[in-house]
Amino acid sequence: MADRYSPSVKIEHARKFIAIVDRLNRDRFDESAALLRQHRVAMGDMAGAMNSQMHQTPAVVEQSRVAADTSSADMPELPPEDLRWRVSDHRSAKLFWDTGAGTVANVEEMLAIAGKSIAHHSRALDFGCGCGRVLLHMRDLARDVELHGSDIDPESIAWCQAHIPWATCVVNPWRPPLPYPDGHFDLIFNQSVFTHLDEDYQDVWLQELMRVTRPGAAVVLSASGEGPFAEFVKLWSAAAPEAAARYVESFRSTGFVYVPSDGWDNGPFPDFYHSAFHAPWYIFRHWGRYFDIKAHVPGGSLGYLDYVLLIRRDGPPVPTPYFHWETAHVDGPQLAARSVDLDTPESTVQSKAAGSIPARAYRKLKRLAASMRRQK
Secondary structure (H helix, E strand, O other): HHHHOOOHHHHHHHHHHHHHHHHHOOOHHHHHHHHHHHHHHHHHHHHHHHHHHOOOOOOOHHHHHHHHHHOOOHOOOOOHHHHHHHHOOOOOOHHHHEEEEEEEEHHHHHHHHOOOOOHHOOEEEEEOOOOOOHHHHHHHHHHHOOEEEEEOHHHHHHHHHOOOOOOEEHHHOOOOOOOOOOOOOOEEOOOHHHOOHHHHHHHHHHHHHHEEOOOOOOEEEEEEHHHHHHHHHHHHHHHHHHHHHHHHHHHHOOEEEEEEEOOOOOOOOOOOOEEEEEEEHHHHHHOOOOOOOEEEEEEEOOOOOEEEEEEEOOOOOOOOOOOOOHHOOOOOHHHHEEEEEEEHHHHHHHHHHOOOHHHHHEEEHHHHHHHHHOOO
């Protein structure tokens, strides 16, 4: 069974989307919808395969460690605990290190769908690099690729500048522009940036990433898709049923939900930094204005967030076409199927096999539950 979940199998499934996406990019939506129904296994089975593999025990980090062939013994000096917490919601040095390695492996898997790797690019940007969780694993790649990192957190960037000499890291403002010329990069990747932005911030940053990439550049972005949304719906249903119903309806009708009351208050994060969820069809329809979408892999980022491979095309953003992917209509029982008992000890949640969720997501759910109870 292990071979079924291997990177090569995931890549093979993801390749099935390319013909579909090509039709989406050419506005052939009826044809695309038929193909999506025909290849439903490429979405559902692949998501199950990846989640089963990545969610075994605390193996979100262990599988990531194996995938990148790293171990705790390889760890260099890491950022202080507070900076690690800001990017991983955990103070564990090992979790910080292993999820960074896992992200590099996941980016490589996404690029492999297009027959490329990180090393095939000349200049790459880790957009939202934090304190270097991913860049710390890219020292050898810096021999072939000019590496850059940007983030809104000055303390994190100061640490990167002092400890990651193989990458040039800068502070970027909360809103564009980035301090780079037009067409500067042929690769941009991130881990959990658009998962925290409302549509206004999302759109200005998508357009800015379009500006700083050259035609043909690859962009790998993560999003909280149907799996994470199902976990939050379970929580909302218990804490605030009316709010849950509104969010479900919004997710079904618009494909996008932004939650400002999510427990991320009074901390080191800006007021705009909260929780956002993207239906797959929304990404095809909306992000497709800015980039050609080559692949969408559920759970492709550390087994929890969706990963999206986009290709920079020539020309300005296009008008939003009408397209409504039927798989976005998820019934309540289906949403509740992927849920956790919030009274379960965290250690038990981490040790569950297929269907359990990463520790960071569990703690985030607990925060949101507390926030919702305070508002009742």
